[in-house]
Amino acid sequence: MLKTMRCGIWFRLLAALPLAAGGPSTAPNRQIIIDPWPAPTILTFDPRHPPQNMHLLENGDPGMADATAMIHWNSGKIRGKWDPGQHIMVVTDIEPVVITGHTEIRLPEDATEKLKEHELGHDTVYAAIWNQSAHKIADNVLRDMVGRHFSGEGADEAARQASAWGKAGDELCRRMNGVTDQIVQRMGVVSNRYDQITDHSRNPIESQAGAFQALKEQAELDKQTATRPAK
Numbered sequence: 001m002l003k004t005m006r007c008g009i010w011f012r013l014l015a016a017l018p019l020a021a022g023g024p025s026t027a028p029n030r031q032i033i034i035d036p037w038p039a040p041t042i043l044t045f046d047p048r049h050p051p052q053n054m055h056l057l058e059n060g061d062p063g064m065a066d067a068t069a070m071i072h073w074n075s076g077k078i079r080g081k082w083d084p085g086q087h088i089m090v091v092t093d094i095e096p097v098v099i100t101g102h103t104e105i106r107l108p109e110d111a112t113e114k115l116k117e118h119e120l121g122h123d124t125v126y127a128a129i130w131n132q133s134a135h136k137i138a139d140n141v142l143r144d145m146v147g148r149h150f151s152g153e154g155a156d157e158a159a160r161q162a163s164a165w166g167k168a169g170d171e172l173c174r175r176m177n178g179v180t181d182q183i184v185q186r187m188g189v190v191s192n193r194y195d196q197i198t199d200h201s202r203n204p205i206e207s208q209a210g211a212f213q214a215l216k217e218q219a220e221l222d223k224q225t226a227t228r229p230a231k
Helices: 113-138 157-198 207-227
Strands: 002-004 010-015 032-034 041-045 066-074 077-083 088-094 097-108 149-151
Touching: 032 113, 066 113, 066 157, 077 157, 088 157, 097 113, 097 157, 113 157, 113 207, 149 157, 157 207
Parallel strands: 002 066, 010 077, 032 097, 041 097
Antiparallel strands: 066 097, 077 088, 088 149
8 A cells, every 4th residue: 555645835936027038047957855765663453443444455355454655745945036027937946855755554463473574575665666766766857847937827916926836836746746656656566566476474485585576576577678679
């Protein structure tokens, strides 16, 4: 199970100045900070009263335990200049965007060691995908945001400014949500394969070995995809 937080943005208008002739400036690469994947959070519950939202198995039954990758992103301020003559805002700076994540494991109080190790195997998968793929997926996603123009519509100046800022925020959200969605999708593919290999802890294979096998298979698929001739 995987969850993402969507948008969290602040705006700041630096000045109401005409835009320089010649269009937007060449945008530098914008920094995205990806925090290290921490140790999982482990929560326990009374097995007689399990949470109602437990992750479902393939047959539709609720699982005895689950491990959820929680991914969030947060940005600082979007800064920009407003041209009242053209009703256009140009983005001048975006504070670093921070992406964070962790695994939340839920276990019954009487969980066996094997079940606990299985859920920790999901965390191994999530952490490995995070370390291997998060930077690659996020690379340059905001590269051309600085310097972009957003037009404002409305009956008065305040409405036009709000319209332009809203468009800038929506674009940042769209890009960052795309990043987190790609990370979540990749985690889900490998995590599901891990469950197949281990049969949700029922197979005799050791959990960490199952996690490494799932990750290895994905790496081999990636290699095949990278070397496959383009059509």
